[in-house]
Amino acid sequence: MTKNPKNKSLLIIGLGYVGLRLAKHFSSEGWAIASTSRKIEKITSIKHQNWQPFFWNEEFIINLKKSSFIPDAIIVTVPPESKKSDPIFPILKPYLDEFEGWLGYISSTSVYASSNGEKTFENSPTIPNTARGIERLNAENLWKDLDAEIFRVAGIYGPHRSPFEKIKNKKDLKIINKNKHLFNRIHIDDLTSIISFAVNNAEKKRIMNLADGNPCSQVEYYKEASIISKLKIPPVIDYENVILSDKMRSFWEGWKYIIPKVLQEDLGYEFKYANYREGLKQIWEKENNIV
Numbered sequence: 001m002t003k004n005p006k007n008k009s010l011l012i013i014g015l016g017y018v019g020l021r022l023a024k025h026f027s028s029e030g031w032a033i034a035s036t037s038r039k040i041e042k043i044t045s046i047k048h049q050n051w052q053p054f055f056w057n058e059e060f061i062i063n064l065k066k067s068s069f070i071p072d073a074i075i076v077t078v079p080p081e082s083k084k085s086d087p088i089f090p091i092l093k094p095y096l097d098e099f100e101g102w103l104g105y106i107s108s109t110s111v112y113a114s115s116n117g118e119k120t121f122e123n124s125p126t127i128p129n130t131a132r133g134i135e136r137l138n139a140e141n142l143w144k145d146l147d148a149e150i151f152r153v154a155g156i157y158g159p160h161r162s163p164f165e166k167i168k169n170k171k172d173l174k175i176i177n178k179n180k181h182l183f184n185r186i187h188i189d190d191l192t193s194i195i196s197f198a199v200n201n202a203e204k205k206r207i208m209n210l211a212d213g214n215p216c217s218q219v220e221y222y223k224e225a226s227i228i229s230k231l232k233i234p235p236v237i238d239y240e241n242v243i244l245s246d247k248m249r250s251f252w253e254g255w256k257y258i259i260p261k262v263l264q265e266d267l268g269y270e271f272k273y274a275n276y277r278e279g280l281k282q283i284w285e286k287e288n289n290i291v
Contacts, residue, residue, distance in 0.1 A: 007032060010199075011064075011071035013056075013088055014078035015042050017161055018106060018191065022075060023051060025192035034069045036060065061095045073102040073199050076143065079136070086139040096146050102202045104195060105143040107152045108136045109184060109211065114254030117180065121261045122152070122207045130250045147204040151195065154211035154258050157276075158188030162283045163225040167233055175222045176252070178239035182215035184258040187273040187282075197269060211258035214275040224277055228284045 009032040012019045023033045027049070034052035037043055046053035052069045054060060074096075080086045096103065110133035111126045128134050140150055157163075166173050191210055198208065219236055226233045239252060263269040273279035284290070 008072040011074045013076040019077040021188050021192050060091055075104040077106045080139040086142055089142045102199055103148040105148045105150055107140045107150050109152050109154050109258050111137040112256050115256050117255055117257050119259050120256040121259050122209055149198055150207045152209050154184035154186050156188055157185055159283050159286055163222050164229055167231045173234055174242060175233060175236050176239050176242055177219050177236045178252055181255055182217055184211040184215045185276055186210050186212055187279040190272050208262045209258050209260045211260055212271050212274055213260050215257060216276055221276055225280055228280055
């Protein structure tokens with residue numbers, strides 16, 4: 001792990017699953033951390049970590065400028081709100097107009113059109129065919145205009161965000177089989193390492209696909225989790241026989257094979273968890289203290 005020799009500072013907008021793990025990762029590398037939240041309990045959590053907390057509201061920029069925290073890098077992890085514009089951009093933009101550091105935005109592979117498993121690279125057309133994909137692309141374009149690096153992230157899995165919890169809880173768990181339909185994923189540890197790599201090798205307007213390049217079906221994913229954990233999974237349901245909400249069904253209407261070309265070919269990044277089998281094994285061992 002590369003330590004930060006210059007005591008640089010990172011501002012993380014949003015302290016959800018990704019934001020929290022980015023904070024821990026960069027903090028371990030010696031970065032000073034500030035983060036935002038709209039929730040009082042998360043503000044308290046930030047204080048306990050000795051990170052600089054900021055309550056997210058329309059007064060954020062005023063409060064940031066009043067503080068002693070001056071970020072060298074800013075990463076935005078908050079997604080656009082449904083049927084609305086990006087909630088972060090209009091508040092943060094006046095500050096960014098004068099900001100000279102590194103800016104990153106967490107986007108999604110949903111900006112690409114769902115097809116029939118066609119290989120999808122960073123330069124593939126962005127023609128989303130879902131509402132969430134359109135919202136993501138609209139937000140992404142705003143951040144591109146400010147020279148942000150864009151991270152198009154596939155499905156994220158990791159500790160406390162894995163099939164093991166769903167199998168244990170069993171509530172509303174549906175394991176669906178659809179012929180030749182695969183899902184792209186990335187382990188949270190790879191995601192944080194990649195963003196750290198990007199910050200330390202900064203390039204404006206660069207776009208990266210964040211997926212491990214080894215998609216698998218939902219059935220394979222849960223069966224592997226069952227093998228590792230010895231937990232029993234419910235019977236598999238054929239797609240034609242399952243009842244899904246419109247939002248959930250949109251995940252099954254088509255799929256694309258996400259290729260992390262910039263990461264692997266241009267930057268030479270080597271994944272910590274090159275596929276879901278390696279990633280699930282690590283999660284189970286970590287959560288159960290298995291050495």
